[in-house]
Amino acid sequence: MKKNNNNALHIYDSVQKQKLPFESIIPRKASIYICGPTVYDDAHLGHARSSLSFDLLARTLKALRYEVTVAKNFTDIDDKIIKKVQETGQSLEEITNHYITSYKKEMNALGVIDADIEPKATQSLEAMESLINNLIEKDIAYVVSSGDVYFDTSKDANYGSISHQVADDEENQSRVEHNAEKRNPKDFALWKACGSEQEICFETSFSKGRPGWHLECSAMIEKHFEGTDEYSIDIHAGGADLLFPHHENEAAQSRCATGHELSKYWIHNGFVNINGEKMSKSLGNSFFIKDALKVYDGEILRNYLISIHYRNDFNFNEEDLLNSKKRLDKLYRLKKRVTPTKASKPNIKFQQAIMRAMSDDLNISVALATIEEMISTSNDKLDENPKDKGLKKETLANIEFLDALLGLGGKEPFSYFQIGIDEKTKNTIEALIEARNSAKIEKDYEKSDAIRDEISAMGIEIMDTAEGTVWEKV
């Protein structure tokens, strides 16, 4: 028998560890908060992966006609940023603005749609201060002699419910930050008072200092989302490494401050390894997006980075990247065949199949297989009937649908294959192709093959199609 006509979105919740039907806290609206970067350095592949994962989520929700609000924060106050300020002599704003700008630019190059709200920690200090005061009044937070403010984890009966990590043994306690004044070993800092030498700190009713990392997100969520009596937002997203302690602590603060849970769903993306090794600066294999973009077009990187399910670990290597590029090439070759024309409506069955796949916790593999099928079928039909206008219009509409949902196939197809070739070279190639075609008409195959060799020596591949001779950069 048929399975349920269950096209409704299901997402995997890291807290309950299972796929759950997505039911937004406010009908037809979806609120997503993504833990964004700490802006002390350039964005690396891991940032891209996270960004891309939740970009797909947002696009899928939009395609399902949800009114989506995405917030992604920038942590612009933090020890590492302060260190950079001291090292470079630049101001905090100079440094953070620089990295925020380049982060956004690079993510846009990867086709990531900007978040609707992009709060900065330094712009949310009032919300943080009132959150802390709220907790101090309830005696859930406490100030120690240095001025630091800690969260009393023993006051939250549900502490541990997010990550299921209950670290009680002594082995663990020894690894946690030491402070004799802490009530419990697990207590974490909500606010760090500034040392005597430190210049970057903010005045509050409890002490002069700066916010703890976990606090920022809680405060920003409360500030920017209305929520309901049960939850502040629908989905809280971030990297798998943030589940503990970051999200655990966020959830605890918010729960105690507001009396309800922070987020209905929690989702986490997997990590990026480079050639089988964990990507890290100490291993020297860290990979900045800006460097990758010098070699590969953003869409090619996007196509590769989204091709593996967001919860799996991603093993980045050039061979796989080139393989995945072949899939994109096929999509664009098809687009070439139907250009120019005006798109009509996408094929309903195709559209539904893709939406069904993406609704199943963003099953990109099934979506890609569906695309392959569409490409193959369309090419087949085009072979049979190269001038079928209705088919061309529908095919183009299919591709435009993919562009909106997955961010793939949006370029003008001829330029896609000519990325990085300058006008002068283009003219040379066109002239050579013309010369070759003349030779072919005269059946001077020796000459035409010689010209083809000359063209391929330039790194260009040519194809004689029903629609004429076309060329691609290899």
Place this chain on the structure above:
RNA sequence: GGAGCCAUCGCCAAGUUGGUAAGGCCGUAGAUUGCAAAUCUGCUAUUCACCAGUUCGAGUCUGGUUGGCUCCUCCA
């Protein structure tokens, strides 16, 4: 030490409530083409790390073994 994840064709990778292994790359045979490329068609895992169990039936459930990995400390 504690918490958890993963292991499917040469490579990448799907596989919700168990029912008899998607798709891509590569390879190969053919159609088409002056040739090549592109495009299309066919073929390519009796089998899912290993062992045992539950079941009429298991890649999918249970127990164990082996081998990778992550978190518990800043981290997407």
